[in-house]
Amino acid sequence: SLFRHAAFEISVAQPDGLLPSHAPEIAFAGRSNAGKSSAINTLVGHTRLAYVSKTPGRTQLINVFRMKNGAALIDLPGYGYAQVPEAVRRQWRGLLERYLTERENLVGLVLIMDSRRPFTELDRQMVAWFAVSGRPIHCLLTKSDKLTRQEQAKVLRDTKKIAAEYACPITVQLFSSLKKTGMDEAEAVIAPWLKI
Numbered sequence: 001s002l003f004r005h006a007a008f009e010i011s012v013a014q015p016d017g018l019l020p021s022h023a024p025e026i027a028f029a030g031r032s033n034a035g036k037s038s039a040i041n042t043l044v045g046h047t048r049l050a051y052v053s054k055t056p057g058r059t060q061l062i063n064v065f066r067m068k069n070g071a072a073l074i075d076l077p078g079y080g081y082a083q084v085p086e087a088v089r090r091q092w093r094g095l096l097e098r099y100l101t102e103r104e105n106l107v108g109l110v111l112i113m114d115s116r117r118p119f120t121e122l123d124r125q126m127v128a129w130f131a132v133s134g135r136p137i138h139c140l141l142t143k144s145d146k147l148t149r150q151e152q153a154k155v156l157r158d159t160k161k162i163a164a165e166y167a168c169p170i171t172v173q174l175f176s177s178l179k180k181t182g183m184d185e186a187e188a189v190i191a192p193w194l195k196i
């Protein structure tokens with residue numbers, strides 16, 4: 001499968017630290033605590049892969065994982081962490097925006113959102129930046145195991161409606177790292193991005 005046995009390659013302090021590359025990249029972004037590390041670990045089939053430098057307050061690094069087909073998985077720092085000083089946040093916003101709008105080999109964005117709090121203001125900001133590229137965004141509504149069936153159906157319906165308002169293609173699905181559900185669906189959406 002696509003993500004299985006991706007290997008950690010390097011951590012960089014800022015997007016500028018990523019070397020120019022022709023290999024396709026898939027970026028993972030989300031609010032801190034949305035469940036991004038868990039989702040990456042679930043997709044990749046490791047338990048500690050995205051654990052690197054997760055301690056709150058530490059310098060947040062971008063972790064690069066290499067998939068077997070040569071494509072890179074870029075684990076962006078979680079955003080919205082309240083303890084980060086405003087000056088640092090502002091600098092990061094600039095770096096992220098540049099990366100999302102200018103990185104040519106970035107084929108798609110996986111946006112991790114807590115299914116109980118989808119499309120927060122910061123999530124919308126990420127979408128707005130990346131939408132400029134015209135490339136696809138796939139949203140994983142994580143921790144779906146915390147919702148009832150009815151709530152799941154409702155959040156899926158509501159987020160699809162929001163997604164449809166954007167000009168770039170945005171797809172949405174439910175995901176649970178705890179129950180390991182949604183993995184096949186995620187792969188089915190993301191795999192075609194790599195055929196560039």
Ligand code: GDP
Pocket residue numbers: 030031032033034035036037038039078142143144145146175176177178179
């Ligand atoms: P990150 O900050 O976005 O990387 O979030 P983490 O992956 O570290 O997850 C944040 C918290 O949510 C942790 O306590 C996880 O155990 C929990 N969590 C993550 N994914 C799930 C999920 O699918 N279901 C449930 N019930 N909890 C989850």
